[in-house]
Amino acid sequence: MSTKTxxxxxxxxYSILFILVSYMVFRFFPENNKFLINHADTWRQYIKAVAYNxxxxxxxxxxxxxxxxxxxxxxxxxxxxxxxxxxxxxxYAIGDILNxxxxxxxxxxxxxxxxxxxxxxxxxxxxxxxxxLRYVRPELSWISVMCGMFTYAFGTYFMYYGTWHPYFANPxxxxxxxxxxxxxxxxxxxxxxxxxxxxxSAINNFYFFYLIVLLTVIYCIVxxxxxxxxxxxxxxxxxxxxxxxxxxxxxxxxVILLPVLFAFMHNSRSDQDIIFQMLYSPAxxxxxxANLISFVIHGEAETQLGFTVLIIPAxxxxxxxxxxxxxxxxxxxxxxxxxVCLCIPYAGYVFSxxxxxxxxxxxxxxxxxxxxMAVFTDDLIRCLxxxxxxxxxxxxxTVSQVVVFALTICLIGKNAYAGYSPEAGNMVGDYxxxxxxxxxxxxxxxxxxxxxxxxxxxxGLDAVNxxxxxxxxxxxxxxxxxxxxxSTQFFWSLDDRGVSDYIRDMGVTDQExxxxxxxxxxAILNLMGGVNYFSLxxxxxxxxAFVPYSYYEDYGKYNxxxxxxxxxxxxxxxxxxxxPRSDFEKMSVIERQEALLYGIVLDDKDAERFEKAEPVFxxxxxxxxxxxxxxxxxxxxxxxxxxxxxxxxxFEGRENAENYLFFKNxxxxxxxxxxxxxxxxxxxxxxxxKKQLDYQTKQSQNYSGWHDYIINxxxxxxxxxxxxxxxxxxxxxxxxxxxxxxxxxxxxxKLSAFTQNTLENLDLHKNPISFATNKVTGDINLEEPKIMLxxxxxxxxxxxxxxxxxxxLLRANTMFTALPLAEGYHEIxxxxxxxxxxxxxxxxxxxVVLAIVVKRVYDRKGTS
Numbered sequence: 001m002s003t004k005t006x007x008x009x010x011x012x013x014y015s016i017l018f019i020l021v022s023y024m025v026f027r028f029f030p031e032n033n034k035f036l037i038n039h040a041d042t043w044r045q046y047i048k049a050v051a052y053n054x055x056x057x058x059x060x061x062x063x064x065x066x067x068x069x070x071x072x073x074x075x076x077x078x079x080x081x082x083x084x085x086x087x088x089x090x091x092y093a094i095g096d097i098l099n100x101x102x103x104x105x106x107x108x109x110x111x112x113x114x115x116x117x118x119x120x121x122x123x124x125x126x127x128x129x130x131x132x133l134r135y136v137r138p139e140l141s142w143i144s145v146m147c148g149m150f151t152y153a154f155g156t157y158f159m160y161y162g163t164w165h166p167y168f169a170n171p172x173x174x175x176x177x178x179x180x181x182x183x184x185x186x187x188x189x190x191x192x193x194x195x196x197x198x199x200x201s202a203i204n205n206f207y208f209f210y211l212i213v214l215l216t217v218i219y220c221i222v223x224x225x226x227x228x229x230x231x232x233x234x235x236x237x238x239x240x241x242x243x244x245x246x247x248x249x250x251x252x253x254x255v256i257l258l259p260v261l262f263a264f265m266h267n268s269r270s271d272q273d274i275i276f277q278m279l280y281s282p283a284x285x286x287x288x289x290a291n292l293i294s295f296v297i298h299g300e301a302e303t304q305l306g307f308t309v310l311i312i313p314a315x316x317x318x319x320x321x322x323x324x325x326x327x328x329x330x331x332x333x334x335x336x337x338x339x340v341c342l343c344i345p346y347a348g349y350v351f352s353x354x355x356x357x358x359x360x361x362x363x364x365x366x367x368x369x370x371x372x373m374a375v376f377t378d379d380l381i382r383c384l385x386x387x388x389x390x391x392x393x394x395x396x397x398t399v400s401q402v403v404v405f406a407l408t409i410c411l412i413g414k415n416a417y418a419g420y421s422p423e424a425g426n427m428v429g430d431y432x433x434x435x436x437x438x439x440x441x442x443x444x445x446x447x448x449x450x451x452x453x454x455x456x457x458x459x460g461l462d463a464v465n466x467x468x469x470x471x472x473x474x475x476x477x478x479x480x481x482x483x484x485x486x487s488t489q490f491f492w493s494l495d496d497r498g499v500s501d502y503i504r505d506m507g508v509t510d511q512e513x514x515x516x517x518x519x520x521x522x523a524i525l526n527l528m529g530g531v532n533y534f535s536l537x538x539x540x541x542x543x544x545a546f547v548p549y550s551y552y553e554d555y556g557k558y559n560x561x562x563x564x565x566x567x568x569x570x571x572x573x574x575x576x577x578x579x580p581r582s583d584f585e586k587m588s589v590i591e592r593q594e595a596l597l598y599g600i601v602l603d604d605k606d607a608e609r610f611e612k613a614e615p616v617f618x619x620x621x622x623x624x625x626x627x628x629x630x631x632x633x634x635x636x637x638x639x640x641x642x643x644x645x646x647x648x649x650x651f652e653g654r655e656n657a658e659n660y661l662f663f664k665n666x667x668x669x670x671x672x673x674x675x676x677x678x679x680x681x682x683x684x685x686x687x688x689x690k691k692q693l694d695y696q697t698k699q700s701q702n703y704s705g706w707h708d709y710i711i712n713x714x715x716x717x718x719x720x721x722x723x724x725x726x727x728x729x730x731x732x733x734x735x736x737x738x739x740x741x742x743x744x745x746x747x748x749x750k751l752s753a754f755t756q757n758t759l760e761n762l763d764l765h766k767n768p769i770s771f772a773t774n775k776v777t778g779d780i781n782l783e784e785p786k787i788m789l790x791x792x793x794x795x796x797x798x799x800x801x802x803x804x805x806x807x808x809l810l811r812a813n814t815m816f817t818a819l820p821l822a823e824g825y826h827e828i829x830x831x832x833x834x835x836x837x838x839x840x841x842x843x844x845x846x847x848v849v850l851a852i853v854v855k856r857v858y859d860r861k862g863t864s
Contacts, residue, residue, distance in 0.1 A: 049092035059770025080490030087263035108441035125172035148374030156306020191245035198249025251847030258840030268497035268513035295419035308411035314376035356701030446479035455555035472535030484771025572759025577613035638733035653719030670730030673700035
């Protein structure tokens with residue numbers, strides 16, 4: 001039998017066994033009528049990203065051949081207020097080679113595709129680690145290698161993260177390939193494998209590429225220390241090869257990576273100011289011991305190891321062998337470094353890109369676990385019988401390897417039971433119930449969006465191509481992505497900070513800078529934000545109390561009610577007055593929102609060219625009396641509250657106003673990552689209404705650094721008289737707690753000043769398949785010079801042309817875009833190009849050329 005045939009048959013055996021093990025591990029899902037699709041991030045983000053990516057790829061093909069254009073359409077108004085598809089979805093879908101075939105998958109079948117690729121990932125991870133193991137330890141038997149493969153692929157890093165966030169399993173595939181490439185540089189001085197592995201890692205996911213680079217550096221430092229010692233010339237030569245390979249591989253990836261790097265510079269999560277201790281809590285270290293050998297659901301600091309109890313003797317065996325075998329000594333040092341990193345929060349902070357403390361990098365520990373189990377399985381009996389000679393020695397060794405392998409598989413099944421089974425960890429309870437293809441498609445499309453579209457069509461709009469925006473209550477995350485309808489909600493890991501800065505400026509109660517929901521039901525913010533439709537998922541008195549002022553009921557279906565306001569600003573409105581940014585920042589939070597009605601906020605330098613607005617503020621405050629329950633202990637500028645304690649604030653309210661509870665510079669110190677406080681009151685008919693603020697403390701990875709909050713208790717014609725605030729446990733400090741009122745008399749008249757001249761004949765030029773665009777056109781006629789306020793986020797990829805002449809765009813109102821115009825008739829064209837995409841493409845082409853040159857040069861060196 002030839003070597004190739006033998007290897008082929010070995011992987012056939014692995015494939016058959018993988019199918020059997022997969023059934024053992026995942027059977028809890030079909031047995032409990034569950035899909036392998038998590039309720040949380042898989043449903044809210046990943047499945048929608050993959051579904052949209054398949055549409056976007058088909059749309060690109062249509063745009064290329066039908067419209068004869070090579071310029072990709074990368075702007076989607078289905079992403080919040082409008083965002084760049086390319087860097088946003090790179091974290092989830094774009095660049096993941098397993099998602100390329102989804103171009104052939106209909107959206108209604110994408111849930112099947114995702115489940116297949118979810119199971120395919122550990123299969124590929126097993127193959128990846130086998131390539132590494134067979135290269136560094138060629139003497140290992142196939143049974144031993146497979147023991148390492150299954151230990152690696154079915155640790156709970158995959159069983160937890162790989163099913164909760166499917167793309168989190170990808171580094172399990174790419175890290176062994178990068179380490180294999182590193183070994184080929186150390187042993188053969190050939191960088192091609194390393195170049196290709198770096199390329200695949202970099203295009204897959206920028207965050208995990210960062211992790212893989214750090215881990216590879218640690219691995220190579222350990223490896224070089226043992227290999228070269230004080231041979232500095234040889235060390236420097238190898239370092240040069242690594243740098244060359246890393247640069248070339250990264251250059252090849254730049255068509256995807258460079259736009260992400262550009263976007264990351266404007267990301268709202270890049271400067272979080274979280275706090276953490278020097279050490280974890282004692283409970284963490286106790287949990288870590290259990291985490292090593294079992295399935296720990298929701299491990300602290302996002303730590304997931306979950307091998308089997310066999311990893312303990314395997315680690316000890318490798319440690320013992322390290323006294324005699326340099327390879328195992330190197331592995332032991334790497335293991336010790338990883339163990340230390342698991343024990344120190346600062347290591348998790350570094351591995352998360354200095355954003356928060358997380359051990360999502362713990363997939364690296366699985367590399368050592370796979371290695372240790374392979375060596376343990378192969379060598380244990382061999383070492384014990386070294387000095388013995390008997391007839392069936394080889395057979396005994398083989399049988400022992402089979403026994404260890406079989407025990408490993410059984411223990412993997414035990415971990416799966418402990419995590420997934422309803423009788424144990426019940427993780428399957430967090431996954432979607434099985435449903436028909438039709439029902440899954442309806443859920444994916446979202447009834448919320450469909451009802452809003454029906455309302456728009458009823459009102460004479462083109463529900464797909466016309467510009468209109470919706471907001472509401474109880475919205476579904478990322479619901480409007482597939483249909484390209486703009487809304488106020490957005491939940492993706494990479495965002496442009498302009499929108500989150502606006503939310504901060506306005507004191508909106510959203511807590512995660514990359515996940516913003518609505519505009520706190522405030523009339524001014526919704527109307528100035530171009531919100532034409534306001535959706536109520538539940539048409540009840542409690543919910544109707546929060547419908548913003550002047551929105552009227554327009555349409556209803558099922559349990560939904562859709563409200564409309566014709567006064568909401570259109571895509572392009574105009575104004576001739578401005579507010580300098582420095583003046584805007586000096587205003588109180590409530591003054592800022594009212595100031596938007598008088599002029600456009602521009603940076604100071606830009607504002608110098610225009611007439612300055614003079615806002616008239618009509619908001620007011622009320623004195624109040626506080627009655628506190630037991631469990632609240634007051635001190636200067638704050639109080640300490642027990643869970644469930646409350647205080648009632650009594651005041652003399654105002655008629656015909658929005659009613660606010662305002663905290664200035666609120667800080668909550670607590671033992672938990674999230675502390676909730678709930679404000680409630682009664683309507684005149686006795687209906688109780690309430691709103692909740694979920695405050696992310698500095699311990700949370702989602703801490704935003706925002707501290708000013710307006711809690712809008714709704715508009716009412718009759719005055720309110722009290723709020724009851726129920727607190728979560730914690731210490732609350734603030735500069736002030738105020739009861740505020742925002743009258744809305746004359747709101748329509750103030751809005752009309754922006755709509756005297758608007759952009760006409762608006763065409764978003766949406767792709768008919770993906771609804772993406774790279775161009776917006778329209779025209780306008782002005783009697784005097786004005787500034788056009790464009791209801792699209794200020795992104796550096798936009799370029800404006802007025803009457804064919806390139807014209808500067810300005811940042812307006814913190815998140816939107818402004819275009820100065822002279823009087824007269826103008827044809828407007830906005831073009832969007834993803835920043836860094838063209839440069840990245842050029843660098844990728846150069847990288848491919850360099851990779852070919854490098855291969856030829858090193859091949860010649862090898863033959864000379």
